[in-house]
Amino acid sequence: MKNIIIITPLFPPSNVASVHRSRLFAQHLPKFGWNPIIVTVDEKYHDFNYDWDIVKLLPENLRIEKVNAISNKKIKIINEIGIRAFYQLYKRVLKIVRNEKIDFIYIPIPTFYTALIGRLIYRKTKIRYGIDYIDPWVYKLPQSTSFLGKYWLSMQINKILEPISIKHASLITGVAPGYYEDVLIRNPKLKDHVVTTAMPYGGEKRDNLIATELKLNTYIFKKVSGKLDFVYAGAMLPKAFETLNEILKSIKKNKDLFTNIRFHFIGTGTSPDDPNGFNIKELAQKYELWNDIIFEYPKRIPYLDVLSHLNAADGTFILGSTEPHYTPSKIYQSILSEKPVFAVLHKKSSACQVVKSTNIGTLLAFDGEDELSLISKNFAKIWSQHLNFISNFSMDNVNLSEFDQYSAEMSTMKLAESLDKVIGQNNYYENINDSR
Known part of the structure; x- marks a missing residue:
């Protein structure tokens, strides 16, 4: 079994739609030779109501590593959990990578800021990473046209952070091709080394x-x-x-x-x-x-x-x-x-x-x-x-029978095939530095 860390600040019992992406991947990845390790934020730091019934859907024996975060009561102007827990998530992932054999790091976004962790870990350890676009990152909302407004500022920050985060990514995935195609246009050098795959959430x-x-x-x-x-x-x-x-x-x-x-x-x-x-x-x-x-x-x-x-x-x-x-x-x-x-x-x-x-x-x-x-x-x-x-x-x-191709299991199979393709490109463990 190969080991994959999935960095997802929000995970059950969080009641946001994006948690199901990581949940369903974690459920089916072992069938295709990948052992998932979820690194997430302790639910006491979540901003939304809990849904404890979702926890009943998690696979047995799933390894979940929970980290702390800065309370949004202490820094009220920053509500984004990807920022409040960024350092804690980074340190936990780095610790796991240095002490265990990890084959890949996978980061579904949003939250967008955690995508930077992949680049940082790669710089220290050369462990390959990928980003999954559940939503587009650089995305022009109607509100973002207001000069110096909150959404306008957010879009300018996103334009800076995205190319930094994805520069050394080995895998770019998305719910559909349209979620990441503009990423390749904005960053044409990615096409030289990145594997791309589209897979829907899928039904379970x-x-x-x-x-x-x-x-x-x-x-x-x-x-x-x-x-x-x-x-x-x-x-x-x-x-x-x-x-x-x-x-x-x-x-x-x-x-x-x-x-x-x-x-x-x-x-x-x-x-x-x-x-x-x-x-x-x-x-x-x-x-x-x-x-x-x-x-x-x-x-x-x-x-x-x-x-x-x-x-x-x-x-x-x-x-x-x-x-x-x-x-x-x-x-x-x-x-x-x-x-x-x-x-x-x-x-x-x-x-x-x-x-x-x-x-x-x-x-x-x-x-x-x-x-x-x-x-x-x-x-x-x-x-x-x-x-x-x-x-x-x-x-x-x-x-x-037509729906089978749209199942969560088939979506996970596409992910696993892409991961195997990335890992098979070369034996990159030979080049991992001693910091591991």
Whole structure:
């Protein structure tokens, strides 16, 4: 077995979406000859609510090394855990590397600042490292155009830190190619030595089985006779509001088609822990759909609770961004809930192929901002087709064999193959200096 350190400041019981990336890799890597060691921050320093049910999903005997961090009560202006625990994470990884045979260091981002640890450890020990782009690092948000504003400053810092962090990386991965392609454009010399691989989060059937076994309550909505409930679960991306606006415009215009429909937006708020941080409400009120057809529960709920609500719904609603790289991980949870999916996605999103190949639902694809108007024009028509799809829906007609390639196990296999390729390039242990 080869040993891989995964540096992830947030890990279960943290209730943020990114923890599942490392969790699922850690679960499946041993099948492919890699023993994972998780280096994370003790949960008492986390900023979000805990979800102890997620801990039940962790593989047995997983080695988890927890470090301390500076409390955000002491340095209130810095809330980023990747900064508050940077030194502690670095020292723990360095200690492990110097005392044990470690073959690779892998760093999923965000949090972005921990990517620097890979470069620092490499400089001291020549242990190879890789960075996994769960989100793009240098990313222009609408808020970042405000000169000297918080987001503008953050983007300038990111532009400086990213090339420093990735300079000696041996592996660059991402949820989809679009998450790291711009990295190679900005840093062309990387192409000379880096291995790149794209693998989605992937679905994990075991999660759904455990959610069913726990018999968790669905407290956000209760089934009402004659109503069909559809769930959108997860954060609301800044560039998805334009898409949603066109959808609500169409619903308003064709309201008779939606009299028995309820869309539930769960965990879409401005803050993970604020039950009143509504993000959808104002837009829904604008089109007179609030608490009639459109409902929002802003606060993030535990992961297994999300799965329970997906299982209780009549279908899932996937809302994409105007950006082609965005690949919603919730598509895999939706398929495993065995409920029909309605997806509105950029036509270049890799999730489009998932919907098409599995025959799990109906797709409305558009070509970014240039085709936004086509969403409002076509949404009602395609939704009507989806209602017919639902009335005849059967899992017997779903191509689950096609879904196998989108499983968490297959994603981990792609990662392991890339790791083996990197390790096989040369026997770099011969060049490791005595500082190990």
